[in-house]
């Protein structure tokens with residue numbers, strides 16, 4: 071749902087999907103009333119499974135109401151893609167200081183194993199002004215220890231996700247030297263619960279010290295049925311399993327549609343993650359490090375065209391499970 075947020079962020083009139091997601095009271099479901107007009111747009115919002123904003127439309131190839139059919143394919147909008155990603159998680163909030171659960175080690179394992187996985191390769195068909203999406207990602211390397219640094223922890227009081235400028239400021243604070251190649255992807259895991267926000271996560275882009283960065287925001291999803299993939303494998307805590315699913319969604323979108331101008335999304339502004347949200351092509355997806363996760367699939371134009379994907383919530387067979 072990037073169009074809607076562009077409208078909210080910049081006040082630009084766009085012809086499609088321009089209404090406020092919760093136009094009844096004039097406020098977005100995530101309460102954007104305090105949203106700065108200069109804040110980066112929140113892209114690829116991962117709406118909660120029980121929440122359907124008014125503006126969200128999955129393109130219907132054969133509308134029953136007689137409307138003119140629009141293609142469900144995503145089209146290219148001229149921007150860059152991420153040829154690779156230098157990924158670092160930022161665990162933000164006082165509770166991370168004494169945290170003893172499986173989320174920090176689990177998210178590190180998730181991003182480690184995501185690199186080079188068949189799941190990562192579901193995004194590789196997309197090209198942009200700077201090349202083609204690649205399946206390999208890395209972590210920043212410490213200049214002191216020469217070891218990868220998959221995450222950092224900030225035990226100051228965290229913010230929720232209603233202001234992208236606040237999250238960008240947190241990224242710039244915690245990542246003093248972002249990837250000079252502009253491929254930094256910084257995933258902010260707040261310990262704030264979702265409350266009545268209609269979304270689980272989002273991604274965006276900005277700059278830190280003049281360097282382009284991509285970043286994403288995630289709520290604490292413990293016990294949150296609206297953002298839960300219902301992983302019954304027993305391999306992870308519920309909260310970690312939920313974070314992994316939304317992390318897969320946001321990273322896939324950031325790789326195919328990282329910034330402004332945009333790259334790949336459909337006529338309603340849906341990115342590859344949005345188009346397959348809350349549909350699962352397999353019980354578990356295995357990553358390159360052997361870790362296994364219950365993850366939504368990702369939209370593939372090629373799979374839809376060939377008829378080889380599994381069906382999304384509109385019955386369009388363009389989702390790849392990443393097996």
Ligand SMILES: [Zn+2]
Pocket residue numbers: 071113114115116117319323341343344
């Ligand atoms: Zn999304």
